[in-house]
Amino acid sequence: MERSLVLVKPDGVQRGLVGEVVARLERRGLRLVAAKFLAVSQELAETHYAIHKGKPFYEGLIAYITSAPVMAMVWEGPNAVAAIRQTMGATRPTEAAPGSLRHDFALEVGRNLTHASDSAENGEKEVALWFKPEELVDWTREVDRWVFEK
Numbered sequence: 798m799e800r801s802l803v804l805v806k807p808d809g810v811q812r813g814l815v816g817e818v819v820a821r822l823e824r825r826g827l828r829l830v831a832a833k834f835l836a837v838s839q840e841l842a843e844t845h846y847a848i849h850k851g852k853p854f855y856e857g858l859i860a861y862i863t864s865a866p867v868m869a870m871v872w873e874g875p876n877a878v879a880a881i882r883q884t885m886g887a888t889r890p891t892e893a894a895p896g897s898l899r900h901d902f903a904l905e906v907g908r909n910l911t912h913a914s915d916s917a918e919n920g921e922k923e924v925a926l927w928f929k930p931e932e933l934v935d936w937t938r939e940v941d942r943w944v945f946e947k
């Protein structure tokens with residue numbers, strides 16, 4: 798089963814959109830594996846966004862993600878990475894598909910509400926960075942067979 802890290806970034810938390818993000822992922826059929834509310838340290842922010850180091854928006858991105866608490870979650874499901882990124886919408890809200898979170902709730906790339914892993918491999922890496930193994934809940938739902946084909 799594919800897994801993705803999902804963050805409701807500081808703007809999403811401040812705007813009271815944690816429930817909206819969770820509701821959309823739940824109704825999509827994805828299964829919650831872990832969740833915690835935390836203030837992101839400088840070190841965690843820099844490790845998480847290491848790939849963007851040196852880009853013009855890097856300093857602002859680190860300041861943004863450490864500016865206020867975030868809701869960090871792990872969600873799983875078949876094709877979870879693609880499904881979640883589709884539910885979030887494109888990075889730039891003005892390019893996000895109508896009906897996606899970033900389309901429906903955001904305007905600017907530097908205030909785009911959420912983070913989601915961009916590959917299954919990065920999903921595993923990001924989950925390991927943000928969560929301890931004992932924080933991940935292994936469970937099944939009665940409805941799983943009506944959502945997951947296998």
Ligand code: IDP
Binds near residue numbers: 854907909912
């Ligand atoms: P993603 O979050 O959709 O995966 P990435 O390209 O990985 O997008 O960029 C990480 C985050 O960096 C974006 O979500 C956004 O918050 C921020 N970001 C990306 N490009 C820009 C930019 O051009 N200006 C300001 N912030 C940006």
Ligand code: MG
Binds near residue numbers: 913915
């Ligand atoms: Mg990314």
